[in-house]
Amino acid sequence: MANKELGDFLRARRTGLTPEEIGLPVELGVGRRVTGLRRAEVARLAGVSAEYYTxxxxxxxxxxxxxxxxxxxxxxxxxDVERRHLFTLAGTASRARDRGEHSARLRPAMRQVLESMDLCPAYVRDGNLEIVAGNALWALVFPDIATLPRRERNMVRWTLLDPRARLVxxxxxxxxxxxxHVLRLAAAxxxxxxxxxxxxxxxxxxxxEFPAWWSEHRVHERSTGRKRIHHHIVGDLELQFEIxxxxxxxxxxxxxxxxxxxSPSEERLRLLASWGSEHTATAPRGADADS
Structure with missing residues (x-):
């Protein structure tokens, strides 16, 4: 299985490149019957035989x-991320210990840090990409996933399978x-x-959409970036994130x-946090669900 994954990844990357991108001469008037680079071209660039690369x-x-x-x-x-992924598939990188059967527990100190962020929606996920815990503002920004049972709180699953995610x-x-791409790395x-x-x-x-995207063998690992979110109460939020x-x-x-x-997004987060506090204060006893 590992060798097949390695081969699929190499093939996907090879077909995603063109001779022009890597400085190979293009033969004018000669049609190419392959998408991307030929195996022999990759082999020549890497200094290995075409037979070995095949x-x-x-x-x-x-x-x-x-x-x-x-x-x-x-x-x-x-x-860098694709290179690490290649080494992982080839079995020469030190693999992380599989953590899938046992979710890590959130230490009290880490939970305190999470809950202390009043104006920053935040959550913690485990090695299964499942959400272990989220703070109050995160639950207000993403109520549809926050109310799911623990084993179903997975951003990958929710984003691709819940129609409401397309509106958020x-x-x-x-x-x-x-x-x-994150799931591809986790699987490897x-x-x-x-x-x-x-x-x-x-x-x-x-x-x-998933089968076609999965077959592209794309990988990346974002530790920072921006996301635009539409909230049904306060409107659009443009938020930066750090992992x-x-x-x-x-x-x-x-x-x-x-x-x-x-920014307008900060003001909208303040408004949402205030709305959430008022809603919690006026909720009847027993209305809060364990998330």
């Missing part, structure tokens, strides 16, 4: 050396594709994680959204 794509070459993988990374113009994410396709890092395997199977069956991994709990990641100081 066996790599077909999953018949055995263990590739670090030198060969570095040469292929350069030949295929891989970025202003750039739904870009966000959904990003989550597919944790090949025995049954919950991730099950999620991939579910998305293959239920998401019309932190605590040293004491490397299987967890905390994603924190924030709005630029003085």
């Amino acid at each position: 066996r790599l794509e077909q999953g018949r070459a055995g263990q590739a050396s670090e030198q060969v993988l570095l040469a292929l990374s350069d030949a295929l113009r891989l970025d 994410w202003c750039d739904w396709e870009r966000v959904a594709r990003d989550y597919v 890092d944790q090949p025995r994680n049954q919950r991730i395997t099950n999620l991939i199977g579910e998305l293959m069956v239920r998401s019309p 932190f991994t605590p040293v004491a709990d490397p299987s967890l990641s905390m994603l924190v959204y924030s709005a630029p100081t003085g």
Whole structure:
């Protein structure tokens, strides 16, 4: 399976490049029958034989050396995340211990940090990409996922399968594709994680877009960026995000959204937080659900 994944990834990257992009001469008047680069062209750029590269794509070459993988990374113009992914698929990178069967518990100190952020929607996810906990403002920004049972609180699953996600994410396709790339990395890092395997199977069956996006073998790992969110009460929010991994709990990641100081989005977050406080204060006893 690992060799097949490696071959599929190499093939996807090869077909995504053109001779012009890597400085190969283009033969005028000669049509190309392949999409992207030929196997022989990649082999020549990497300094390996065409026969050996063909066996790599077909999953018949055995263990590739670090030198060969570095040469292929350069030949295929891989970025840092794609390069790490290639080494993982080849079995030469140190794999993270599969964490899928057991969700990490949130330490009280980390929960306190999470809940202390009054104006920053934030949540913590585990190695299964499932949301372990979110603060009050995050639950107000994403009420549809915050009210789901714990095992169903997965941003990848919700974004691709819940029709309401298309209304929440202003750039739904870009966000959904990003989550597919995150899932691809998680699957490679944790090949025995049954919950991730099950999620991939579910998305293959239920998401019309997922099979094509998954077959692209794209990977990336964003630790910062921006997202545009439409909220049904306060309107559009443009938020920046940062992802932190605590040293004491490397299987967890905390994603924190924030709005630029003085921006309309910051004012809308304040309004939403105020609305949430008033709603909580006036709710009848027993109305708060354990999320």
